[in-house]
Amino acid sequence: MQQIARSVALAFNNLPRPHRVMLGSLTVITLAVAVWRPYVYHPSDDTPVVKSITLDKFESPHLLPEASEPIDQTAPEPEPEEDIPADDIDKDVPENPNVHDYTVSSGDTLSSALNQYGIDLSDINALVSSDKDLRGLRVGQQLSWTLNADGQLQTFSWEMDRRETRRYERQPNGSYKMQQELQKGEWQNSVLKGEVRGSFAASARSAGLTSAETSNVIKALQWQMDFRKLRAGDQFSVLMSREMLNGKSAQSQLVGVRLRTGGKDYYAFRAEDGKFYDRNGSGLARGFMRFPTVKQFRVSSNFNPRRLNPVTGRIAPHRGVDFALPIGTPVLAVGDGEVVVAKNGGAAGNYVAIRHGRQYMTRYMHLSKVLVKPGQKVKRGDRIALSGNTGRSTGPHLHYEIWINNQAVNPLTAKLPRMEGLTGKERTSYLADVKSYLPQLALK
Template sequence: MKIFTVAARRFYQLPRQHRIALASTSLIVAAALMWQPSVVHSPSYGSRSESEQRREVPLLSEELLSLSEQNSEPLGVVLDPEDPDFQVPKDELEQQLDQATDVAHSHKVSSGETLGEIFTQYALPISDMYKLIEADKSIQFLRVGQSIGWSLDEEGRIGELSIERSAKLTDTYTLTSKGYEHKEVERTGEFKPVRLTGRVSGSFYQSARSAGLSPTQIQTLVKALQWRFDLGKEARKGDRFAITLEREFIDGKAVGQGEVKALYYMNRNQELFAMRYDDGEFYDEEGRSLNRALNRYPTQKRFRISSSFNPHRKHPVTHRVSPHNGTDFATPVGTPVVATGDGVVVKAQKHALAGNFIMIKHGREYSTRYLHLSKILVKVGQKVRMGDKIALSGNTGRSTGPHLHYELLKYGRAVNAMKVPLPQAEPVPNKTRTDYRKLANRERQNLLAVMPG
């Protein structure tokens, strides 16, 4: 008995993949040993008795392991992201941005990040990554602070991808009928501010498009003001706006769409100003961040991660893709679950697979989901702050053990909550804040001068 105890202890010290493979093999071997075909023995050769030929092999309960190992999405069962219950509610502005084909997404490279990790974080097609590498092997060489931008086509493939290597040099990759085409683009022109103005006459989206803004630029504006002013719900007919773009000019001709540098929005009840700083984030005229921060963990205490984010997870036996689009924490039933950021509860209900679950919308860029709860403590429409207790963890729905499944979504797509860069809310650094305020005041006056009357 002591041997079995030592063996069981050693078993649990093995890596997870090894335990899965060993458990699967043990079950197959045990089944083979318990099944024996009938054999005809000749008495003349002195065959052994039936009891000598066949013996039972007892299995320890520790060996009867579930292959899913307490995942919220047992292997072979995938929570359908298209299920209406899991959809993030979208208003007209978000639907219009979704329908635009040239909306770009971006990521700033952090220390130690690889191209593969970034693709996994944003659930981008790994097959596209390999094709991009085939087009240009240097795409794998990333440095901290470099900006990666991409857009997806209607089939979810990467249509265009760019890596801003420096202020002057950008690598671009475009999907063609023959594969990805790589170009090294050097900025040799002169950068000048261009100011666009407009007045809201219908929806903000259509009014901004009429003023000359692209869907990507509109999304930048929506994101910049999302915590101060909702351009989808609060914009009213007659509101006025002025935008500064930084555009490149070569031989007097503008190249590219340009980057949003500042905006001034005049609503009947308020005036809003925002300017982009050197770090790429937007701040008000005093240098205060327009962001709201998000925490990485949905519990007050740290718990062991029993299953990590892996949109390309494969079944160890069938080798079929069985995505795990969240992070599982090994929390006992009744563990307090907290909101990871300020937001509004948009879902609080039961589901056959997810059990009791909550969805919170954080501005227009992020949303979070909390699954398999034992008790829900909030209601739909309720506003929550970062750190508010919203539920108790549990084991409801399609779950193989007590745990909390947590998901972070960026523009409706699941990303790795444990690795993806999260928004911060720090002001402009003290040493440069005075200079920032001078620049902001000057830019504010320039926008006011061109604002529609």
């Protein structure tokens, strides 16, 4: 060690004087930094300087630096539901917001169908454990469910066909109990005709349709017309298939409908896949874009209807997705519709809500500028606003929501309407059915 020290000292002494001065100064500075200790503030009371927060397992994605919302605050919510104006149809044909319906489409599994509504995977697995047949959903089958106060799946109904329905009820231990129901009635087709006198709902009721049947008629024709603009004297004819039990209708299914307004006829017929098409087998739904911008931006906060506030321990759902994008980015309508809200201010900042048909609603929040007005009709791809950082927001982003049948769904995975039509054998079979239905729908 001494020999090493002598060698170092000899090498140092042989350096030119300016180099020895520079090296010595660096050594002194290094030693000073090593022994220096900053002053630490010690509060006089017992208040902790750092607050410990226990996070729920679903909160980890929101810890990322690019997240648009602080984790100790609730997510910006849309303005109160009362801000979405209800029209005459909403009042006359009330929906049950606690019951959610879904028609199985091509490629659907139980998991993909329910997960887009934010239903937890553990509930889906428990449901399948109660009935392995749920792994074999078929196109056109009907699903419906309710949630409890904690957002967990409470009841579930699977209409396998018109004869058999299976119902599942949540048990205290989180499992599900299945009950099979076999229909014993006879299905019969009946035609109900009428003229518009006052609202369509009241006219349909006078013709013998129930509230649920009227709602199904409106949904079948929702993309072709605005029912609020029907005029006195307009005619309609509805073909219903009803299960008759002890002389009474136990349940029903809409087969086809014809409505004449302004001298023009509108048709909708149900196909085997549970969707409605026109006389030629063309789809009635207007296609939606997946994203409300020209290009896809990074998602900074995901959809999570069961997100817990780590401070309060209460559920503070995030009912949409946040896209991190620069202020002033054009925001586009994802589908044809009518602007029902265009407001400034509040926690959601400047925001726009658009109604698409009767079942779909989209919302766009924290905008820097709104470019549309309430009541304005918009087309898919129209500019409706510019993105911003208004309201309760911690950074430039767009908060975007999709609601189906009054329930928020995941915009990234939701099954959205598409422009489509029947082909091949399905279309041939469908057209044969339509040919037999048309004479029954003759108007008065």
